[in-house]
Amino acid sequence: MSKVIDSVSAFMERLVAKNPSQPEFIQAVHEVAESVMPIIESTPAYRKARLLERLVEPERIIIFRVPWVDDRGEVHVNRGFRIEMNSAIGPYKGGLRFHPTVNLGLLKFLAFEQVFKNALTTIMMGGGKGGSDFDPKGKTDNEVMRFCQSFMSELFRHIGPDTDVPAGDIGVGGREIGFLFGQYKKLANRFCGVLTGKGLEYGGSLIRPEATGYGSVYFAQEMLATRGESIKGKVAAVSGSGNVAQFTTEKVLELGGKVVTLSDSNGTIVDLDGINEEKLAWVMDLKNVRRGRIGEYCDKFKGSEFRANKRPWDVKCDLAFPSATQNEISAEDARTLVGNGCICVSEGANMPTEPEGVDVFLGTKILYGPGKAANAGGVAVSGLEMAQNSQFYHWRREEVDARLQGIMRSIHENCVKYGAEDGFVNYVRGANIAGFVKVAEAMLAQGVV
Numbered sequence: 001m002s003k004v005i006d007s008v009s010a011f012m013e014r015l016v017a018k019n020p021s022q023p024e025f026i027q028a029v030h031e032v033a034e035s036v037m038p039i040i041e042s043t044p045a046y047r048k049a050r051l052l053e054r055l056v057e058p059e060r061i062i063i064f065r066v067p068w069v070d071d072r073g074e075v076h077v078n079r080g081f082r083i084e085m086n087s088a089i090g091p092y093k094g095g096l097r098f099h100p101t102v103n104l105g106l107l108k109f110l111a112f113e114q115v116f117k118n119a120l121t122t123i124m125m126g127g128g129k130g131g132s133d134f135d136p137k138g139k140t141d142n143e144v145m146r147f148c149q150s151f152m153s154e155l156f157r158h159i160g161p162d163t164d165v166p167a168g169d170i171g172v173g174g175r176e177i178g179f180l181f182g183q184y185k186k187l188a189n190r191f192c193g194v195l196t197g198k199g200l201e202y203g204g205s206l207i208r209p210e211a212t213g214y215g216s217v218y219f220a221q222e223m224l225a226t227r228g229e230s231i232k233g234k235v236a237a238v239s240g241s242g243n244v245a246q247f248t249t250e251k252v253l254e255l256g257g258k259v260v261t262l263s264d265s266n267g268t269i270v271d272l273d274g275i276n277e278e279k280l281a282w283v284m285d286l287k288n289v290r291r292g293r294i295g296e297y298c299d300k301f302k303g304s305e306f307r308a309n310k311r312p313w314d315v316k317c318d319l320a321f322p323s324a325t326q327n328e329i330s331a332e333d334a335r336t337l338v339g340n341g342c343i344c345v346s347e348g349a350n351m352p353t354e355p356e357g358v359d360v361f362l363g364t365k366i367l368y369g370p371g372k373a374a375n376a377g378g379v380a381v382s383g384l385e386m387a388q389n390s391q392f393y394h395w396r397r398e399e400v401d402a403r404l405q406g407i408m409r410s411i412h413e414n415c416v417k418y419g420a421e422d423g424f425v426n427y428v429r430g431a432n433i434a435g436f437v438k439v440a441e442a443m444l445a446q447g448v449v
Contacts, residue, residue, distance in 0.1 A: 004037050011037070015056060022105025024326060028112050028351060029056050031358075035432035049448070051440045058111065060084040063104070064154040066132055068147040071140055080151050082130035084164055085111035088442040091162055092128030093118055093379060095169030098176065102133045109326075110169075113350055114379070116435030117372040120411045123383035128164055130155070136171050137291070148179035156184050161192045161389070167382050168197040170325070173243065173288075174209070178202075193389025196382035200394070205385035207400040208378075212348055213247025214401070215377015215408050216321055216369070217255065220346035222412035223367040226425065229343070232256030237317040237342075239263045240324035241287050241294045244348040244375070248321045249280055261312035263324060264294040268312045271297075271304040316340045323348035331356035338364050347371035358428065365424050373411050373431040380407045 012030055019025055033052065040046045062082040069075055081104065084092045094114040097107070107129045115127030132151060136144050159166060168177050177197045184194055191203075198204035207214070217231065224230055234257045238245050241262040249259045258274040262283060271279070279301055286292045298306040313320065313333035320342050322328055326349065329337075334357035337345070344367040347353065351371055353361070361368035381404055388395055395403075411431075418437075419430020 004041055007041060008033050008037050011052065019105070019108070022108060024109035024351070025105045025112065027355060028109045031355065031428065032112075032116065032432045032436065035429045036436045039433060039436065045444060046440055049444055051443055054443065055086060055115065055436075055439065056112065058083050058085045058108065059087060060158075061104070062130075062155075062158050066134065066147065066151045066154070068143070068150045070143050070146075078132050078134040078147070080130070080132045080154060081107050082155060082158055082164070082166075083107045083111035083128055084158075085127040085129070086115045086439060087126035088439050088446060089119060090124035090126045091160075092164035093125035093167070093382065094127055094129040095131075095167045096172045096176075096180075097129070097131035097169040098134045098136050098171030099131070100133055100135045102131045106326075107131060110350055113372050115439060116432060117376045118379055118383075119435040119438040120373060120414060120431060121376050121380040121383060121407055122410055123380060123387075123407075125165075125379065125383050128166070129169075130166060131169065131172070134171075136176065141175065144176060145179045148176055149183045152180050152183035153187065156187045159184075159194055160188075161194050161386070165193065165382070165386060166195055167379070170242070173197075174199060193386050196385045198385070203385070203389050205381055205388055205400060206394070206397040207404060208381045208385055209243060210247040210250070211381035211404055212244045212375050212378030213249070213323065214251045215380065215404060216244070216248055216323070216346045216348040216374045217251040218377065218405055218408040219369045219374040219412060220319060220321070220344055220367075221255065222409060223346070223369055223425075223427070224344055226416075227343075227367070230255070231319070234258070234318040235260055235316070236319040236321060237261045237312045237315050237337075238321045238323055239268075239312050239328060239352075240322075240349070241283060242323075244378075245321075245323040246280065246284055246287070248323050248348055249275060250277075252319075252321075253277060253280070257319065260317065261315050262294055262297070263310075263312055266293050266295055267306055267308040268310045268315075269294055269297045269304055269306050270312070270315055271301060273303060313337050314340075317342055318344070320345045321348050322352035324352065325349055326351045327354050329353040329357045331360055333357060334360035338366060343367060345369065346374045348375050350375065362426060362428065367425075368427055370428045370431055372435065373415055373427060376411055377404055377408055380404060
């Protein structure tokens with residue numbers, strides 16, 4: 001064990017030296033290194049091929065300027081990125097994020113996580129991520145269109161249905177995907193499955209908007225079943241109020257649970273009576289159409305409470321679904337959740353729990369589904385959208401949903417296979433090793449490239 005610890009320490013020291021000021025990327029790699037280093041140390045072929053060293057270096061990084069003109073005729077310049085991390089098992093696949101916090105280190109973290117997440121889905125997809133520090137909030141549709149067209153005017157040369165297939169992420173929804181696809185089609189003179197998350201009218205898949213949220217609930221359902229539990233009758237705290245949070249709430253309600261929180265960057269709403277179907281429909285209109293703030297919920301539904309600048313994790317619950325952004329659950333939050341009786345955490349966001357918080361969940365042995373496993377439903381249905389595009393055919397809603405449930409069940413089984421230890425399943429270890437082994441074997445087979 002000391003040899004493994006020394007190997008992790010030496011590896012991380014080299015990584016930090018080469019990637020200064022990239023804390024999210026370093027955090028993500030450290031978690032994986034701790035899980036997979038025992039496998040590497042016991043497999044001479046993995047050590048000789050320097051697989052982990054190769055995995056943490058992107059195959060390609062594209063950085064470009066994105067100039068655009070607002071409605072007043074003023075010129076703005078943003079920065080665009082695409083990280084093509086690993087293509088050992090398929091074309092690069094991963095979302096585009098438009099948010100002021102976007103930077104190189106953040107996107108490297110997301111691309112690295114995407115490699116393992118995509119490997120877990122059983123679909124042939126490599127890992128990538130991209131985006132811009134552009135903020136779509138407060139922009140008109142025409143301003144967003146002009147930005148997306150400028151962004152795609154550079155990105156189109158680097159992507160394609162068999163090369164790199166972006167999707168949406170924070171700040172990139174159906175509106176943005178439509179503008180991006182239209183510009184790609186014009187520049188490339190091709191109608192193909194180059195983006196996922198498209199509208200149904202031009203090649204999208206049923207269940208794709210719902211997939212990440214539904215998938216995180218399906219994964220929670222699988223975890224709970226290992227202890228003879230179910231979602232029915234359970235109280236859930238959900239963070240965020242965007243796409244993932246909305247459809248997490250919808251599926252929890254469908255399975256008989258009660259959701260009592262939603263949030264955004266301004267704070268958290270708490271409704272102990274439960275956010276039912278009628279209230280959820282109102283939230284969807286607020287966030288997706290009117291683009292309002294979640295605090296307006298309390299003006300509409302009396303008896304609810306708005307907690308400004310607070311997260312949901314001090315609200316008593318059985319289940320927690322962090323569905324907003326990275327590092328939103330601290331160690332203190334994790335201890336509060338466990339102390340209040342939370343038995344299951346299923347991550348809809350990417351790396352929403354700080355490392356010390358993960359240690360709390362694993363130490364108390366509650367059911368903890370890390371994002372690379374629990375939120376893989378989104379990219380899984382993106383893969384199914386790619387398959388439908390290649391056939392120029394739409395599958396029925398029931399067929400896509402059944403395939404999604406099957407994929408989440410398979411991911412859970414792989415996590416159990418590699419993470420079971422003394423009657424407890426360490427889903428972090430299981431997900432990391434299952435994803436690593438699949439990618440590692442493909443890289444070995446293809447030589448040093």
